[in-house]
Amino acid sequence: MTKRGNNINRGASNFIVATKEMPSAGLVLAVVTLGSALAATAQDPPPQRTADLRGEVANQQGEPVAGARCTLTGALLASPGISVTSNAKGQFALPGLAPGSYTLTCAAMGYRPVVQEGIEMAGEPVSVQVVLPTETVLRQTIEVRSTPSTVTQESTAPPATLTSQQLFTLPLTEQKFEAALPLVPGVVRTPDGRIGIKGEVETQGILLVDSAETVDPVTGSFTIDVPVAAIESLNVYKTPYQAQYGGFSGGLTAIETKPPSSKWDFDFYDFMPDFRGKSGHLVGVADVKPKLYLTGPLWPNKLNFAEAFTWEVIKQPVRGLAWPHNETKTQGFTSFTNFQYIVSARQLLTASVDVFPLRREFANINSLVPQPASSNYGQSGYAVGVTDRYLAASGGILTTLVKYTRFSSYAHGQGPEDMLVTPNGWGGNFFDAWARTADQEEAIESFRFPRKQWLGQHEVMLGGGFVHRSYHGDSVSRPVLLERQDGSLAERIDFTGPATPATKDTEFAAFAQDHWALNGQWALDVGLRLSGETFGARTALGPRLGLLYSPGGNGKTIFRAGVGAFHDRVPLLASSFTQNPARIVQLLDAQGAALGPPVTLRNAYLNVESGAGPLFSARDLKTTPYNLTWSLEADRDLRPNLVARVSYLSSRTFKQFVIDPELGSAANSLLLLTNSGENRYYEFESTLRFRPRERSELNISYVHSRTEGNLNSLARIFVPFEQPVIVPDVFAASPFDTPNRLIGWGTFRIPWEITASPVLDLHTGFP
Numbered sequence: 001m002t003k004r005g006n007n008i009n010r011g012a013s014n015f016i017v018a019t020k021e022m023p024s025a026g027l028v029l030a031v032v033t034l035g036s037a038l039a040a041t042a043q044d045p046p047p048q049r050t051a052d053l054r055g056e057v058a059n060q061q062g063e064p065v066a067g068a069r070c071t072l073t074g075a076l077l078a079s080p081g082i083s084v085t086s087n088a089k090g091q092f093a094l095p096g097l098a099p100g101s102y103t104l105t106c107a108a109m110g111y112r113p114v115v116q117e118g119i120e121m122a123g124e125p126v127s128v129q130v131v132l133p134t135e136t137v138l139r140q141t142i143e144v145r146s147t148p149s150t151v152t153q154e155s156t157a158p159p160a161t162l163t164s165q166q167l168f169t170l171p172l173t174e175q176k177f178e179a180a181l182p183l184v185p186g187v188v189r190t191p192d193g194r195i196g197i198k199g200e201v202e203t204q205g206i207l208l209v210d211s212a213e214t215v216d217p218v219t220g221s222f223t224i225d226v227p228v229a230a231i232e233s234l235n236v237y238k239t240p241y242q243a244q245y246g247g248f249s250g251g252l253t254a255i256e257t258k259p260p261s262s263k264w265d266f267d268f269y270d271f272m273p274d275f276r277g278k279s280g281h282l283v284g285v286a287d288v289k290p291k292l293y294l295t296g297p298l299w300p301n302k303l304n305f306a307e308a309f310t311w312e313v314i315k316q317p318v319r320g321l322a323w324p325h326n327e328t329k330t331q332g333f334t335s336f337t338n339f340q341y342i343v344s345a346r347q348l349l350t351a352s353v354d355v356f357p358l359r360r361e362f363a364n365i366n367s368l369v370p371q372p373a374s375s376n377y378g379q380s381g382y383a384v385g386v387t388d389r390y391l392a393a394s395g396g397i398l399t400t401l402v403k404y405t406r407f408s409s410y411a412h413g414q415g416p417e418d419m420l421v422t423p424n425g426w427g428g429n430f431f432d433a434w435a436r437t438a439d440q441e442e443a444i445e446s447f448r449f450p451r452k453q454w455l456g457q458h459e460v461m462l463g464g465g466f467v468h469r470s471y472h473g474d475s476v477s478r479p480v481l482l483e484r485q486d487g488s489l490a491e492r493i494d495f496t497g498p499a500t501p502a503t504k505d506t507e508f509a510a511f512a513q514d515h516w517a518l519n520g521q522w523a524l525d526v527g528l529r530l531s532g533e534t535f536g537a538r539t540a541l542g543p544r545l546g547l548l549y550s551p552g553g554n555g556k557t558i559f560r561a562g563v564g565a566f567h568d569r570v571p572l573l574a575s576s577f578t579q580n581p582a583r584i585v586q587l588l589d590a591q592g593a594a595l596g597p598p599v600t601l602r603n604a605y606l607n608v609e610s611g612a613g614p615l616f617s618a619r620d621l622k623t624t625p626y627n628l629t630w631s632l633e634a635d636r637d638l639r640p641n642l643v644a645r646v647s648y649l650s651s652r653t654f655k656q657f658v659i660d661p662e663l664g665s666a667a668n669s670l671l672l673l674t675n676s677g678e679n680r681y682y683e684f685e686s687t688l689r690f691r692p693r694e695r696s697e698l699n700i701s702y703v704h705s706r707t708e709g710n711l712n713s714l715a716r717i718f719v720p721f722e723q724p725v726i727v728p729d730v731f732a733a734s735p736f737d738t739p740n741r742l743i744g745w746g747t748f749r750i751p752w753e754i755t756a757s758p759v760l761d762l763h764t765g766f767p
Helices: 022-044 135-137 163-169 177-183 715-720
Strands: 051-059 069-073 082-085 091-097 099-109 112-119 125-132 160-163 187-189 195-198 206-209 231-237 252-257 267-268 276-280 280-289 291-299 303-315 327-344 347-355 359-362 376-391 396-410 418-422 425-428 432-448 457-477 480-483 489-495 502-517 524-535 540-549 555-568 583-587 599-607 614-618 626-639 640-663 669-691 697-710 731-733 741-750 754-756 759-763
Touching: 051 112, 082 091, 082 231, 082 759, 099 125, 112 125, 135 252, 160 163, 163 177, 163 231, 163 640, 177 187, 177 231, 252 303, 425 599, 524 555, 640 697, 640 715
Parallel strands: 051 125, 206 252, 418 480, 599 669
Antiparallel strands: 051 091, 069 082, 069 099, 099 112, 160 231, 187 195, 231 252, 267 291, 276 280, 280 303, 291 303, 303 327, 327 347, 327 359, 347 376, 359 376, 376 396, 396 432, 418 425, 432 457, 457 502, 480 489, 489 583, 502 524, 524 540, 540 555, 555 626, 583 599, 599 614, 626 640, 640 669, 669 697, 697 731, 697 741, 741 754, 741 759
16 A cells, blocks of 8 residues: 655754674764764753644735745754745645754745744744735835845855655656756766766766765766655756865765654555566566655654665666567665754754665667677665764854765676677677775865854855775776678787776865855855865865846846866776776787787876876876866746746866877887866756746756767776777767757646646757
């Protein structure tokens, strides 16, 4: 039986329980944080009870307003606050709130936002009623005390956001957050599943889950999943001008998870399998993907719990291959567990654990790659993190985050045969097999000062942290044979013996930022980020500047501009490059005779610095890719239910890692990892957001863009599987290049409580 849960608690962050033994570094970090929490518990008086905040949103005629977005800030909540959406009756609930003073902001299309300050939670339930004035009333009002200044509420670079309800309702190709990313203008997903944000592959971006890195430590790929049922909001930043964000040259994807509720509730759905038919007959199960979300109190008013679990068995057919040998088979599960512990009225401890085993057979098949020539992929591991938030007497918030990730992965072909590369596709068995075990420890500390008045209003934040990553593994490659059109052998590629790559890297970062509201019309985001790492650039400065201007200060028209420098991180795949098996190339004539001696391509680094000659190195490049981005944007409320946006973005990335073979004599040939790569991205976007009625929404965007770059990027050659043949690098249109794209999606309520959610994606460029 299926039970739909009511409004789930929108409280604070998450807790983590490991399912395997943590290595010493991760264990020490967790123990230190938990120890400080227990010490605080011993010193503080008995904890105060949590309580629920419930409310109703109505218009001036007393009619309920559905779909209103209400955001609660204050006390120990994280800086963005927590948000809920009112239901069909205009009702909302925020359960499990710690004692303290809160501010509630509610807004809806066609209405002006309203702020209620000084909501005191003291262990007893509190009810509020919010009345939203209509747009026309506000235009005639000289002073509205409950309406906040636009520049204090708006960001100079707001993200594109998808809510949990939208993720649940929209018809995604699969119920994973990666499938929802292409709904954002400027984000594309190629047919082979690669995500590109502002022209950069996902490995050059970053994924944050509750502010902590959640990627493969070796490659940077978004292969660590989070169940959709656990997601409160999915945010995509193309221009994150806040200095607190770093470690990427592409886009930033941030997931906020649902906090546990103080009342027991559950949701169980998608438990029925999907069957597959062929020629009018059932031929088995296509997929089964049951999902469970369970939340409630383990210790009333003290410890709350939430569990999101997804198990999947999927057989995905691929066009161009004959049935039944045309399926990629995936099996695995994802478990995301949250805990929220109220230490005292001033301290909140949250933690989470993410477990993500996966096995995928025939992972890279397509019309030119049959199952026998494909590679399998598998992964396992867990991520454990703890976040402590402390509210100082001054009103500032100290946040401490520690996280440990263990990530193991492997890949191998279907058998021991040599691999064939022919003009008609691949044959034999895939040539490369590898296994890796990676560890990552992360610690971040930040302090958000209370708002200060000096030539306007300031919101200052200082912070810093470090990330240590390491991995060890093994790699074995078998011969690759290249055939001509007539079937004769043209080239043979052999590899040196098994390799055991291993490496480590430590990053540090410190930042300072200020959101400065000069008056009711102007605001600035000013920030500076200092970072460095042991393998890449030792120090790097990333200044950021964002500007917001709202003529009249009423928020009907908003202009935004910004510029920033963003420094990437060096993937462990790059720092272990010279430890890979070397390639031995033998060219052959039509009769199969050798054309000269075999050529060994030794792995080496090539550091290209402006104003200096190339420098070969067997150790590292001492550089980190960096990005320069600037943007302009204008938003206008054309009508109370119609908003228009136009924007322009320019992004250029320098010192990208590129793979390039350099053929010389038999003893003097190299396979180079250079830092000479560059990527250019230009984007013009126009968007209309229309809300014809309550609980209905339509978003339409046209994007004209251009993406150019080096085609032999590190990720394209080695992620997820190494390419059997590496040709010389060229600078050309990127695989993410979509010159013209029309993307639209919406949600519409129709009779019988049915929601229609169409999605449209028309584009030129990749297939």
